[in-house]
Amino acid sequence: MYHINYTGNGDSWCIVDESLSVAFVGTKDQAEDWLDLQENVRFRPSVPSLSSIIDRSAHTVLQFFTAVKEWLGRRSVAHR
Secondary structure, eight states: OOEEEEOSSTTOEEEEOTTSOEEEEEOHHHHHHHHHHHHHHHHSOOOOOHHHHHHHHHHHHHHHHHHHHHHHHHHHHHTO
16 A cells, blocks of 8 residues: 655655655656556566576476486386
8 A cells, every 4th residue: 555645845746655665756647657557566467477487398398308318217227
C-alpha cells in the first residue's frame, strides 16, 4: 500500500510505502503512472525469463546425456 502526498513544492508529489520510505517523487501525472505500473507488476502473472528457460533446458539435456552415458557404461561392463 502506498500513500501519495503533495510536497508543497509546485507540482511535486511524493509516494511513500508502508515503512514510510519515499518510493517516488514527481508530478501528479507521473505519480499516478508510477502507481499504475506498480499495480500492473503486482497483478501480472509471473513469466519466466528466456535465460531461465534455457538454463533449465540445458540442465535437463545434460542430465539426460549423463544418464545415457552411465547406462551405456554399465551395459558394456555387463557384457564383458
